[in-house]
Amino acid sequence: MGEPLVRFQxxxxxxxxxxxxxxxxxxxxxxxxxxLVGPNGSGKTTLLRCLLGILKPRSGQVTRAADLRxxxxxxxxxxxxxxxxxxxxxxxxxxxxHVGLVRxxxxxxxxxxxxxxxxxxxxxxxxxxxxxxxxGQRQRVLIARALAVQPNLLVLDEPTNGLDLPTEAAILDLxxxxxxxxxxxxxxxxHVLNVVARYAHRLGVLLDGRLLVGxxxxxxxxxxxxxxxxxxxCVQRVDSHYLVAVRDAEEVCxxx
Amino acid sequence: MSEWLxxxxxxxxxxxxxxxxxxxxxxGYMGVFVVLKRIVFxxxxxxxxxAAGVALALLVGWQPLFSAILxxxxxxxxxxxxxxxxxxxREALIGAVFLTFSALTVLLASRGxxxxxxxxxxxAGDILAVAPEEVxxxxxxxxxxxxxxxxxxxxxxxxxxxxxxxQALGYRTRLWEFAFYLMLGGFIGVVIHLVGLVLIFGYLVLxxxxxLMVARRLTRVVGVAVLNALVGTLAGLVVSxxxxxxxxxxxxxxxxLLTGVESVAGLLTGR
Numbered sequence: 354m355g356e357p358l359v360r361f362q363x364x365x366x367x368x369x370x371x372x373x374x375x376x377x378x379x380x381x382x383x384x385x386x387x388x389l390v391g392p393n394g395s396g397k398t399t400l401l402r403c404l405l406g407i408l409k410p411r412s413g414q415v416t417r418a419a420d421l422r423x424x425x426x427x428x429x430x431x432x433x434x435x436x437x438x439x440x441x442x443x444x445x446x447x448x449x450x451h452v453g454l455v456r457x458x459x460x461x462x463x464x465x466x467x468x469x470x471x472x473x474x475x476x477x478x479x480x481x482x483x484x485x486x487x488x489g490q491r492q493r494v495l496i497a498r499a500l501a502v503q504p505n506l507l508v509l510d511e512p513t514n515g516l517d518l519p520t521e522a523a524i525l526d527l528x529x530x531x532x533x534x535x536x537x538x539x540x541x542x543x544h545v546l547n548v549v550a551r552y553a554h555r556l557g558v559l560l561d562g563r564l565l566v567g568x569x570x571x572x573x574x575x576x577x578x579x580x581x582x583x584x585x586x587c588v589q590r591v592d593s594h595y596l597v598a599v600r601d602a603e604e605v606c607x608x609x
Numbered sequence: 610m611s612e613w614l615x616x617x618x619x620x621x622x623x624x625x626x627x628x629x630x631x632x633x634x635x636x637g638y639m640g641v642f643v644v645l646k647r648i649v650f651x652x653x654x655x656x657x658x659x660a661a662g663v664a665l666a667l668l669v670g671w672q673p674l675f676s677a678i679l680x681x682x683x684x685x686x687x688x689x690x691x692x693x694x695x696x697x698x699r700e701a702l703i704g705a706v707f708l709t710f711s712a713l714t715v716l717l718a719s720r721g722x723x724x725x726x727x728x729x730x731x732x733a734g735d736i737l738a739v740a741p742e743e744v745x746x747x748x749x750x751x752x753x754x755x756x757x758x759x760x761x762x763x764x765x766x767x768x769x770x771x772x773x774x775x776q777a778l779g780y781r782t783r784l785w786e787f788a789f790y791l792m793l794g795g796f797i798g799v800v801i802h803l804v805g806l807v808l809i810f811g812y813l814v815l816x817x818x819x820x821l822m823v824a825r826r827l828t829r830v831v832g833v834a835v836l837n838a839l840v841g842t843l844a845g846l847v848v849s850x851x852x853x854x855x856x857x858x859x860x861x862x863x864x865x866l867l868t869g870v871e872s873v874a875g876l877l878t879g880r
Contacts, residue, residue, distance in 0.1 A: 405777040425777035436645055436770050437827050446767050450778050455760045482825060502778070 355383030358421050358506050358538055359404060364413030366399050373399045377413070377564045379557060381506065381540060386532050388553030388569075389542045392582055395559035397542050401510055404540065424504030424537075426495045428511050434484035440494045441479040444469055447501025462501075469497040473527060489520035496527065507531065508540045513548055525552055546578070550595040569595070575606070613851045624744050625736045625856065626846055631751040632804065633838030635796055636812025637820075639758060641827075641834050643793065644817040646769045650700065651688050651790075652813040654707040656797050656806040658684035660731040661710040663802040664717035667727060673802040674746075681798030685790035689783065733857050734805020736846075743803055750799045758792050765789050766827075804857070811861045812838055819868035822875030837867050 357380040366374045374396045381387055381404075391397050402408035403415065405425055424447070441463070448462040458466075470476045473493040478486065483494060492512055499507055509528065513521040529552055532539045543549045550556065556572045558565045560581045565572060572578075573595050578586045582599075587606035589596045600606060616622060643652050662680025666673040684706070718727040739747075758765070768775045768785040775782050797809055816837035817830070824830040844867075845860025852859075 405773075406779075407773070407776045423777060425774050427771060427773050431773060432771055433645075433647075435647075436766075437821065437825055437830055438770065439826065442827065443770075446763075446771070446774070447778075449763055449767055450780075452763070454764065457763070498774075508777075 360416040362414045364410035388549030389557045391559030424499030424502040426509040447498040469500040629842035637816040637835035637838035640813040640817035657710040659801040661714045678798035681794035685794030689787040689790045815864040819871035
């Protein structure tokens with residue numbers, strides 16, 4: 354693993370008087386595939402906002418590499434499909450900071466955006482309205498927009514929310530392909546532990562306002578997850594997949 | 610026939626047409642963003658805040674244009690913030706501002722020399738009563754607002770569509786939101802004391818609504834919205850002159866009819 358792209362050192366995060374996360378120390382290294390998981394309300398979004406530079410820490414230090422280029426894929430549900438924008442229009446938004454104020458996107462920006470759509474397998478749908486696309490296609494458009502930034506760090510917030518199983522698998526395979534082929538560092542935020550644990554090299558698990566960081570094998574332990582989620586769980590490994598299931602207190606985890 | 614042609618050719622009607630054209634272009638363009646951002650009633654509330662500014666100016670002897678712009682800008686700054694949205698819906702806040710400044714306008718106007726007549730004028734306005742020297746001023750200020758808006762359209766679009774990603778891309782979204790409301794408030798402030806609250810509100814809502822029903826791409830939506838506003842303005846002026854009807858109301862009815870026809874066409878063609 355390479356040098357850190359982003360380094361959090363003893364940061365404390367919160368809103369108003371409320372502290373959400375404290376003592377967070379984390380390196381996102383070049384080439385990393387980092388998964389951030391935790392139950393709803395555990396502070397995933399808060400940490401994500403800090404990573405994106407939207408939320409400043411109350412204390413501690415965040416250091417970003419000079420060559421950091423961050424591509425962000427928000428949750429699809431956050432976007433308003435009322436806007437009459439095509440897939441290409443949306444991908445072009447990733448070029449806006451490069452285009453600069455007052456100017457319109459150049460032909461080279463359009464070419465790059467089309468190339469990004471091609472990378473996610475949607476070149477044919479460039480002229481289609483975003484609102485007419487399926488959930489999986491919309492997710493690909495948002496990934497293409499993040500790629501248009503030409504990122505070395507791609508941050509994805511719950512990219513598989515609301516998708517059916519085959520679409521979820523296809524999106525995750527796409528993210529993995531981008532990670533391996535394009536050598537893009539990935540931060541994948543999700544509340545679905547099984548999904549993140551399968552793809553991520555390292556995991557960050559939020560527990561009681563703190564972040565536990567380790568390899569998937571270290572953290573995908575029944576004891577750890579029981580603490581995180583507050584319920585007894587079974588963890589099984591099948592090939593490269595982790596299967597996590599909630600169990601009754603008396604139940605014993607069986608073989609798969 | 611010749612009588613209405615004569616009226617139509619009068620400087621008063623021609624000035625009204627000139628004012629209507631710039632209002633249609635700026636209002637039609639900005640209205641698309643207002644409708645897409647789901648802030649239609651912010652437009653109405655800002656117009657009401659601005660109207661209170663005019664009422665105050667008339668009472669204390671300030672320049673109405675200056676006061677209207679000042680109030681509109683203050684209102685813009687207010688709406689650009691996210692006040693207490695974790696506790697109450699934004700609509701409630703907009704409603705409260707609208708009600709407060711409506712009451713304030715009536716109270717201030719009731720103490721003025723023209724009393725409720727002034728309230729009526731601020732509400733319904735009269736585009737035919739715009740003074741010739743105001744026409745150039747409205748055009749210059751309208752063109753300024755339009756030019757700034759066109760130049761910054763892609764940033765306004767990104768912030769409106771996906772503020773979080775805009776922030777991640779390095780845009781200071783609060784500043785951009787403020788700039789947007791500033792443009793909107795500035796436009797409203799410039800024209801409110803001349804053409805009234807209802808007409809401005811109409812320009813910001815009706816043309817864009819019809820355009821969104823028939824056009825599929827954003828650029829076309831903007832084009833159709835401006836065209837709708839221009840057609841509604843021209844048709845309203847002509848009809849009001851021919852049939853001697855209240856101009857503002859006739860223009861709004863024309864724009865509404867156009868919106869209605871486009872809505873039906875949009876639904877029938879499945880756009």
